[in-house]
Amino acid sequence: MPEYKQFPLSDTAEGLTEADILAWHVKPGDTVTVNQIVVEIETAKAAVELPIPWAGVVTELHVEPGQTVEVGTPILTMDVDPGGTAAPAPAPVAAAAAAPEAPAEEEMKPLVGYGSKAVVTKRRERKGSAPAAPAPVAAVAAPPAPASVVAEKPRGGYVPLAKPPVRKLAKDLGVDLHALSGTAGGVITRDDVERAANGSAVVQPSTVDAGYDPGTRERRVPIKGVRKATANAMVQSAFTAPHVTEFLTVDVTPMMELREKLKKSREFAGTKLTPLAFAAKAVCLAAKRTPDVNAVWDEAAQEIVYKDYVHLGIAAATPRGLVVPKIRDADSLSLKELALALTELTDVAREGKTTPAAMANGTFTITNVGVFGVDTGTPIINPGESAILAVGAIRDTPWVVDGEIVVRKVMQLSLSFDHRVIDGQQGSEFLADVGALLADPAVAITY
Template sequence: MGTLKQFRLPDVGEGLTEGEILQWLVAVGDTVTVNQPLCEVETAKAAVELPSPYAGTVTALLHEAGDTVDVGTPIITIDVGGPDAAGDGAGDGAAEPAAGLIGGAAPGGRTAVLVGYGPRTTEARRRPRRAAVPADAGHSPAAGVSQRPPLLATAPDVTTKPVRHGGLEVGRQAEAHAASVEAAPSRAAEAGRRRPRPLAKPPVRKLAKDLGVDLTALTGSGDGGVITRADVQQAAGAPASVTELRPAPAAATAGEQRIPVKGVRKHTAAAMVASAFTAPHVTEFLTVDVTRMVKLRSRIAARPEFAGVKVSPLLFVAKALLLAAARHPMVNSSWDEAAQEIVVHGQVNLGIAAATPRGLVVPNVKDAGRLSLAELAGALAQLTETARAGRTAPEDMTGGTMTITNVGVFGVDTGTPILNPGESAILAFGAIREMPWVHKGKVRPRQVTQLALSFDHRIIDGELGSRFLADVGALLADPGTALAF
């Protein structure tokens, strides 16, 4: 047997702690190359393909499709060739993958979408066994340990070193977990000098701290000796948790279905609750005659530079919002709670709320204000198509500054949208309907829509919000007024 390497689930986003394995793209016995996609994982923000940092033969898949795995947990074992890992150690260097960074061309013409994670190009060195756990590791030894027995019981203890790419250290949580696991044997050997760290997940550690319970004095009742909430509550003499006091759920009725809340839906639910109860929302409404915009849309779509590009009403709403934001830059800002400052952004990263089979996602177009109308149309089309296919890259899900939600595509007139966390304004665009409207002193059938603007009242007061919404409405009612902006 050659040298075995375990690939641990990396942090593919901003501080994510877990991911669901949607499907494996390789099987035991397959030969893989560096950067070849191994599996598809759904995180709290998007579905991404994890590329291989090693070249070799797959010897074990440590989790099945559908499993939710903690960051830092080994998910696959690869035989990278070279001398046996149990030999004299000469194979340590041979176990390293070929030089290259994730993001290059992958087999099959695909491109690995995991940004900033890949093989290191420097000489490999095994971590000293007495390495201390970093203070900012963010994971206890048990935080990333799966309770499912591995399919390959003889896999060696292997760790990988975090890679720096573009000034960003990646795989920090996975590395911290690896350091904890590898340092455990040396801590046990040095029992006279240091007590081993108890096995408990972060929520249980916080509960113990709140209740004043010393975890080192407890014996865990969970699998593998993991300390549970019940162990901590029993040691503190605390009452059973709220969950334990609830009555048993009623028997399921005919046709009842239960859907686990995880991945994108779980993240969206948490984000919306946090936003609704953190930022003081105010919503204003405006009904607009968009007949002129509808006529302009037909003329624009016929121009050669828009050939093959969808010219939708959303395109004009987006352009109107960008022009109005340039006139009222305070709307494009966010509240920094820690620093007690308002951050006015220098560019508009325009988010478009998209409904997908996995739930609501809000990818954004970076620096949308610099784009021409044709470029903006192409960017919006690509963004929504990628989101609905579940292939949005993680970097497209972060950094948004303003959002549009197009409820009109569902035939809905308007709503009261909730702010995307970290943003100060979101515009809901309703359905365009033919309605009776007073035009030039007479009641005529006109194309009418409704807009709803929700904003953070800590940053945007009523006057600013009203002026901004009025400018968006004016640009949609008479697109020619854009020349005056």
């Protein structure tokens, strides 16, 4: 006989309360295997693909792409014993109405590593009859959609559904995803983007105009996912930690000369060695002399927690918004190892594949505003940390050397820190150390 189970949206990261459904990889009637990827979601931190913990046949999809769903809400129903009967699954509402007996509770445990929250569904039975499908959980407010996964455009703003590599391709080719309608069940594919770039894509007015008001000439987009999480974190940090920002202008000509020399060496062959790698190494070295910058304020315990490791966060701009993946134990890595870690970290972030775990438990962050041609800024500290360093653009600048004005490679640094943890002296000493290491990398042998 058929046995129906509901698959809930699981907590893929500690504290997750909701997620957006990006795309379904299955439809009603599909046969799935254990751990097969069935849906792609966007959490407050990253895009995540969810596997199914059972094998069977999909009977219903309860939500559509573009919808925001609370954790614990059933998003899919499947028959895990399809060989028991050829009859279609009875409608949940009808099953509930036909069941006079008291419900038997069945606990559905989430996937391993997806949090500790369990969802309880109710199965109603009549003596001598086959079990009916589970009644819908109250969290599903709307009735299930027909057997289709084509997304209806959300009101208040069209959300183009596309995987990170497709978004990157669209950006590279100058294609506006908002002007396209996906051909794969509402999901925009690589072929859709390439056709648009060649001028052969069909643009649907309903897609282009979604969320746009001709009267005001404004377009509204719901605040979701990474953008929403970033906004909440920045507000929390700005109004919790008393920020202080200090600035330092540095002649980094020796660093740039060393960089060119190392790039030609056998040890660094094939390694992408950027000024950011030097900044990362300088931060790790300077933090050993000023451990306050790598500490954190614990409000609940009324303690300052000093950490003997540096999990270095690197702020990265992605199509989904700002993410800050971490280089674990960065203080134990050599300059080359940091350069390799930075390359891998940024490549994964740009593809939208950074996992929530990769963005957790940082101790210090670097934001490279120089890559955008910006000289400096006043960065906001990431929650759970006490300091953040902004690295500006390197410019040819008139500079006084031995009493004469010469052209040098100059950059600006800015350090924001939590004044509850770090006094002005410690912040100044740390920033001066970082500047000294970038101005003359040979200073590193004295640390």
